[in-house]
Amino acid sequence: xxxxYFTSISRIMSVIAIVLFVSGCERDVADLQPASYPTxxxxxxxxxxxxxNYAAFGGSVPTACDVDKEVTYGNxxxxxxxxxxxxxxxxxxxAGGVFYTSVGRNLSGYTALTFWAKASQPVTIDxxxxxxxLGASTYQISVPALPMNTNWKxxxxxxxxxxxxxAERGMFYYSVGPVDxxxxxxxxxxxxxxxxxxxxxxxxxIFSGETRSVNSFAGISIPVEGISAGFNLPDGTNxxxxxxxxxxxxxxxNEAIATVDSKGLVTIVGGPGTAVITAKMxxxxxxxxxxxxxxxxxxxxxxxTVNAANVISLFSDAYENVPVDYYNGYWAPYxxxxxxxxxxxxxxxxxxxxxxxxxxxxxxxxxNASTMTHLHMDCYITSALAGGAQFKVQxxxxxxxxxxxxxxxSNATVTFTSPTLVGQSWIGxxxxxxxFSGLAGKAHLGQIILEGTGxxxxxxxxxxxxx
Amino acid sequence: MKTKNNNTLWHAIVxxxxxxxxxxxxxxxxxxxxxxxxxxxxxxxxxxxxxxxxPDAAKWGFDxxxxxxxxxxQELQNYSNNxxxxxxDGEGNLVIKAIQSGNSFTSARINxxxxxxxxxGRFEARLKTPYGPGLWPAFWLLGENIDTEGWPQCGEIDIMxxxxxxxxxxxxxxxxxxxxxxxxxxxxxxxxxxxxxTNYHIFAVEWDADKIDFFVDDFLYHRIAKEDVKxxxxxxxxxxxxxxxxxxxxxxxxxxxxxxxPQVMVVDYVKVYKKG
Numbered sequence: 233x234x235x236x237y238f239t240s241i242s243r244i245m246s247v248i249a250i251v252l253f254v255s256g257c258e259r260d261v262a263d264l265q266p267a268s269y270p271t272x273x274x275x276x277x278x279x280x281x282x283x284x285n286y287a288a289f290g291g292s293v294p295t296a297c298d299v300d301k302e303v304t305y306g307n308x309x310x311x312x313x314x315x316x317x318x319x320x321x322x323x324x325x326x327a328g329g330v331f332y333t334s335v336g337r338n339l340s341g342y343t344a345l346t347f348w349a350k351a352s353q354p355v356t357i358d359x360x361x362x363x364x365x366l367g368a369s370t371y372q373i374s375v376p377a378l379p380m381n382t383n384w385k386x387x388x389x390x391x392x393x394x395x396x397x398x399a400e401r402g403m404f405y406y407s408v409g410p411v412d413x414x415x416x417x418x419x420x421x422x423x424x425x426x427x428x429x430x431x432x433x434x435x436x437x438i439f440s441g442e443t444r445s446v447n448s449f450a451g452i453s454i455p456v457e458g459i460s461a462g463f464n465l466p467d468g469t470n471x472x473x474x475x476x477x478x479x480x481x482x483x484x485x486n487e488a489i490a491t492v493d494s495k496g497l498v499t500i501v502g503g504p505g506t507a508v509i510t511a512k513m514x515x516x517x518x519x520x521x522x523x524x525x526x527x528x529x530x531x532x533x534x535x536x537t538v539n540a541a542n543v544i545s546l547f548s549d550a551y552e553n554v555p556v557d558y559y560n561g562y563w564a565p566y567x568x569x570x571x572x573x574x575x576x577x578x579x580x581x582x583x584x585x586x587x588x589x590x591x592x593x594x595x596x597x598x599x600n601a602s603t604m605t606h607l608h609m610d611c612y613i614t615s616a617l618a619g620g621a622q623f624k625v626q627x628x629x630x631x632x633x634x635x636x637x638x639x640x641x642s643n644a645t646v647t648f649t650s651p652t653l654v655g656q657s658w659i660g661x662x663x664x665x666x667x668f669s670g671l672a673g674k675a676h677l678g679q680i681i682l683e684g685t686g687x688x689x690x691x692x693x694x695x696x697x698x699x
Numbered sequence: 700m701k702t703k704n705n706n707t708l709w710h711a712i713v714x715x716x717x718x719x720x721x722x723x724x725x726x727x728x729x730x731x732x733x734x735x736x737x738x739x740x741x742x743x744x745x746x747x748x749x750x751x752x753x754p755d756a757a758k759w760g761f762d763x764x765x766x767x768x769x770x771x772x773q774e775l776q777n778y779s780n781n782x783x784x785x786x787x788d789g790e791g792n793l794v795i796k797a798i799q800s801g802n803s804f805t806s807a808r809i810n811x812x813x814x815x816x817x818x819x820g821r822f823e824a825r826l827k828t829p830y831g832p833g834l835w836p837a838f839w840l841l842g843e844n845i846d847t848e849g850w851p852q853c854g855e856i857d858i859m860x861x862x863x864x865x866x867x868x869x870x871x872x873x874x875x876x877x878x879x880x881x882x883x884x885x886x887x888x889x890x891x892x893x894x895x896x897t898n899y900h901i902f903a904v905e906w907d908a909d910k911i912d913f914f915v916d917d918f919l920y921h922r923i924a925k926e927d928v929k930x931x932x933x934x935x936x937x938x939x940x941x942x943x944x945x946x947x948x949x950x951x952x953x954x955x956x957x958x959x960x961p962q963v964m965v966v967d968y969v970k971v972y973k974k975g
Contacts, residue, residue, distance in 0.1 A: 429867075429890075429891075429892040429893050429894075430866065430867045430893070430894050432830075432866075432894055432896070432897045433897075464830065464959070466865075466866070466867065466894075467832065467864045467865070468830040468831035468832055468834070468863045468864050468865075468866050468958070468959075469831065469832065469864075469955075469957040469958070469959075470957065470959055
């Protein structure tokens, strides 16, 4: 009896001994791994996942988000309900907020944030996304204009290059305002991160996929913009998301002219010369680029010396400027002229590109130049002057009614050609107002209209009337 | 006594070692063990040729037009023999392209009717499918006596069909008398990772007097045995091959404004084998 008992015990003990021998009793500190961030993929299934917090955006209804135990997807116990206010709701103008965790999560094993959603009426949600952590939001992804209707539908937000999200705190954010002044409700359920292998054909883009070109100078910084990517979803349809620059790697074809940092900020460091800025997302070349044509060090227009008391200034850093409606009216459909105004060494400069004609308007109020004698404009044509190039300056007076039209407007044009026109050197136009023959009066000037042929782009500075 | 205790201890060591080593390896065997066969290549097309060429006229004919009410399925496309819809790409592939213009669609359907048919054997194609709601590519076989016996009496073996709104799932199916259309004998196969449009996959059937086996990348996902078919077994005559991309129809539903067009099916090769 005792022998048998002893045999069993020894058998058990020998097994334990062997197990202990195999697994080792000593803790080897060298084998300890650094604490890693949790990989929990759940955001909201039947309740908020552990460690999840919510914060409403400023100006939004703070209580817009709540848990709903009746309207849920499938037989889930609870969903998140969002109540968008009517316009002029004293509690807030819209519904919006961030779901974030106190401790970052390691999302590198997931390729998408997915959730089920529906709304009380067909509606477009202004923006949803992830990666907003109420701070740097380094890896923010935003989906504009998400359509929802009254049926539950599964939504997928693809995550490019998830390896970057090793400690992400921003799980989900949203923002949506009333429609035609009226509020509504929407619900979200079963929100989680998933490792879907059925998202395909990532098409990254910078500058919205366009090939852009800019003339600029050493010292100027230009941010890469229009950063987005398209994806083909598991149902074979395409979707576009906007991305923070941190998902991309940027390069410059000529770092002696322009460099670009990891956040996509282009800094022009030299010139004259050209650099092409391109980007990649997860090894895939992005469509779109920026060609920087650097002129080198910026040479500013001569600083005006006319006594300020004798000046009515529309645009200058040397004088106080009168109110101007706009420096580019974008007069569709025939105007091609675009603006690319910049600041160099503290000097603000107007830049016009793709030039055919452009209007500068100053009608609220109009300008009384009756006592003035000249219109001055500094102009720099950025390329060598084409043969036959013309630059016309038209002054428009709005007449006694001080408004466009009404039968009392008048205008006159002065035309310049070579040799007054030169390329790549500041031209100081000093136009006697009497040269504008045909102007019925100068007491209600409202517009300067510039028109040209053979001139593609130019800078303008120091636009003023003086005596 | 002592000996017995030593044996007991040794027994305990062996048992515990076995227990510890078997703990990690609990997953079932993922490799199928199928009997090896000796296949002899009988007919093939590797689609080598210059870009823009139509497929070899000695091997393929065309189904043209809109068939009978959209080829019996309310399909939307008009099949053509225009190289825009079907041609070699100069890189060893045949490309069948579905093109949208306004509200109408063109595409292509090629077959070996009257040129090649075989009873039994292995029929295989390596291809990438199109994708998007409403796209319906297929690699399939029809019984040679279709003109005299009609359908479904002639029998149909669908080696691969896909619904573009689920680009990671294909179906292998047979249609015959008593089990056709909505009552066909069908089984789906979903890729564990990825989609059928982003990479080449090999679709095949191995067919003999008693059964039809369906494969994706040499994984047997569907076996239809003759004795399990509740209806007439009509697979005892030569069948010819068909490759096509349909748009819309009762199997797949309609393309939507979100379906990216044009869409392509890219076929690396088609091969037919006989048992050696």
